[in-house]
Amino acid sequence: MFGKSSKINEFRLWGLMFTLFGMGLMILGTAGIVFWGQAGKVFAAIFMVIGMIAMLASVGVYFWAGMLSTSARIIPCPECGRQTKMLGKTDRCMYCKTKMTLDPKQATDLDETEEIEESTQPQV
Numbered sequence: 001m002f003g004k005s006s007k008i009n010e011f012r013l014w015g016l017m018f019t020l021f022g023m024g025l026m027i028l029g030t031a032g033i034v035f036w037g038q039a040g041k042v043f044a045a046i047f048m049v050i051g052m053i054a055m056l057a058s059v060g061v062y063f064w065a066g067m068l069s070t071s072a073r074i075i076p077c078p079e080c081g082r083q084t085k086m087l088g089k090t091d092r093c094m095y096c097k098t099k100m101t102l103d104p105k106q107a108t109d110l111d112e113t114e115e116i117e118e119s120t121q122p123q124v
Helices: 007-071 110-120
Strands: 073-076 083-086 090-092 099-101
Touching: none
Parallel strands: none
Antiparallel strands: 073 083, 090 099
């Protein structure tokens, strides 16, 4: 699941996970009041606080992803042709998940690798 999308989408995914985790904890804490009555209030308070901390973490992750998104390079994807944002030297297309790089040393081209393989084989 992780590692198959662009870096910005990965950060957004982590923000969503923190949001769902926080909301789940707060709902679970509220269920303590329903099932245990008066004794469940302490249980609910603890889970509400932990859930709010997770929700604040998700706000921080979404803010961080937004700030990274504003400074990302916008380039056309060589595969699908759509405009995509790129963080760092290597990233994936936000739409078709194609690996992209700005560093020519890390780029591989199928035609060049086939020519290299053919030239390194011994002649019979």
